[in-house]
Amino acid sequence: MIVLIGSHTQYLEHDSGTYHPESPSRIEAVLDGVKRTGLEDQIRFFTPTEADPESLEYVHSQKYLIGLQRFCLMGGGAIDGDTSVSDQSWRAALLAAGAGLDAISRLEHGDADGAFLVVRPPGHHATSTNAMGFCIINNVAVAVGSLVEKGKKVLVLDYDAHHGNGTQDIFYGSDKVLYISTHQHPLYPGTGRVQEVGTGPGVGFTINLPMPEGTSGETIRAALEVIAQNAVEIFAPDWVVISAGFDGHYKDPLTNLGLRAQDFYHITNWAMQFVPKGRVLAFLEGGYDLGALRDSTTAAVGALAGEKILPKEESVRGKVSHETLEALSESRKRALGDRDPFC
Numbered sequence: 001m002i003v004l005i006g007s008h009t010q011y012l013e014h015d016s017g018t019y020h021p022e023s024p025s026r027i028e029a030v031l032d033g034v035k036r037t038g039l040e041d042q043i044r045f046f047t048p049t050e051a052d053p054e055s056l057e058y059v060h061s062q063k064y065l066i067g068l069q070r071f072c073l074m075g076g077g078a079i080d081g082d083t084s085v086s087d088q089s090w091r092a093a094l095l096a097a098g099a100g101l102d103a104i105s106r107l108e109h110g111d112a113d114g115a116f117l118v119v120r121p122p123g124h125h126a127t128s129t130n131a132m133g134f135c136i137i138n139n140v141a142v143a144v145g146s147l148v149e150k151g152k153k154v155l156v157l158d159y160d161a162h163h164g165n166g167t168q169d170i171f172y173g174s175d176k177v178l179y180i181s182t183h184q185h186p187l188y189p190g191t192g193r194v195q196e197v198g199t200g201p202g203v204g205f206t207i208n209l210p211m212p213e214g215t216s217g218e219t220i221r222a223a224l225e226v227i228a229q230n231a232v233e234i235f236a237p238d239w240v241v242i243s244a245g246f247d248g249h250y251k252d253p254l255t256n257l258g259l260r261a262q263d264f265y266h267i268t269n270w271a272m273q274f275v276p277k278g279r280v281l282a283f284l285e286g287g288y289d290l291g292a293l294r295d296s297t298t299a300a301v302g303a304l305a306g307e308k309i310l311p312k313e314e315s316v317r318g319k320v321s322h323e324t325l326e327a328l329s330e331s332r333k334r335a336l337g338d339r340d341p342f343c
C-alpha cells in the first residue's frame with residue numbers, strides 16, 4: 001500500500017524554548033523512522049501548504065487565532081509553563097494543520113492508501129480557545145472538522161500517553177465523531193476519566209480508556225478490542241484520524257506506560273480495519289525519547305503501508321491485566337447506564 005508522508009522544514013523553526021522536550025530533533029528522529037521502514041517504493045513524500053486561517057475557524061475562535069498570530073509575530077514567548085512559541089511558530093502551525101487538509105484531498109483523489117503527517121507543534125491539547133501542553137492549533141480537530149463539514153463520520157483514535165483534552169472538548173457534543181483515547185492516568189492534563197462519555201447527542205461518543213502506570217501494550221490492545229470495538233463497528237466510520245503520540249513507549253522520559261514500538265504497529269492496524277483503504281491519516285503528537293520515537297514510527301508507518309515491521313529493541317513482554325480491563329468496562333457501563341447508543 002502507498003503511504004503519504006507530509007513534512008516541512010518550517011516545523012524545525014518552531015522554537016518551544018531551550019531544553020524543551022518538544023524539540024525540532026523529534027522531526028528528524030521520526031523521518032529517520034520512516035526511512036528505516038525500507039519502503040521507498042511505497043512512500044510518497046509531499047510538502048504541505050499552509051491552512052487557510054478560515055479553515056481553522058471550525059475548531060478555534062477567531063479571537064484566539066488573531067491573538068495567537070499576533071503573539072507569535074511579535075516574537076512570541078511563554079504562553080503557559082509548558083507552552084512557548086517563537087516568531088516562526090505561527091507559520092509552522094498553519095503548515096501543521098494544512099498538512100492534514102492536504103492529505104485528505106490527496107487521499108480523496110486516490111493518490112495513496114493512508115497518510116502520516118510528521119508535524120510540530122503537536123495539537124491534541126489545544127482547545128478552541130486555549131493553547132496548552134506544547135500545542136497551539138489542534139491539527140487533528142481541524143482535519144476532523146473538515147470531514148464532518150462534508151457529512152463524514154470520523155473515528156479519532158488518540159494513543160498518545162496523555163489525554164487529548166482539546167480534541168475531546170471540541171467534539172464532546174457530537175455524534176459524528178467517535179473519540180477514543182488510551183492514556184496514562186493520573187497524568188497531565190488530568191482529564192480523560194472513564195466517566196467522561198460525551199454530552200447531549202454526543203453521549204457515548206467519547207470512550208476514555210485511562211491506564212495505570214506501567215500498563216502493557218497487550219492490555220491497551222485488549223481494552224480497545226473488548227471495550228471499544230463494538231461501538232466502532234456500530235458507528236461505522238467513514239474516516240480514521242489518529243493522534244499518533246509515541247510517548248506511551250516504555251523508554252519515554254515524560255510518562256510511565258509500558259508500550260513497545262511493535263504495539264504501535266498493532267494499535268494502528270486495529271484502527272485501520274474499520275475503514276476502506278485511503279481513508280486513514282495519522283498525525284505526530286508526543287514522544288520524547290528519540291530512539292523510541294524513531295522505532296515506533298517505523299512500526300506505525302509500516303502498519304499504514306500494510307507491512308509488519310517490528311524493530312528489534314523489544315525484549316520486554318507484557319501481560320494483559322484483566323483487572324484493569326474489568327475495572328474500565330464496569331466503570332463505563334455504570335457511567336452510561338441505559339444511555340449507551342451502541343448497545
Ligand SMILES: [Zn+2]
Nearest residue numbers: 160162247286
Ligand atoms: Zn503526550
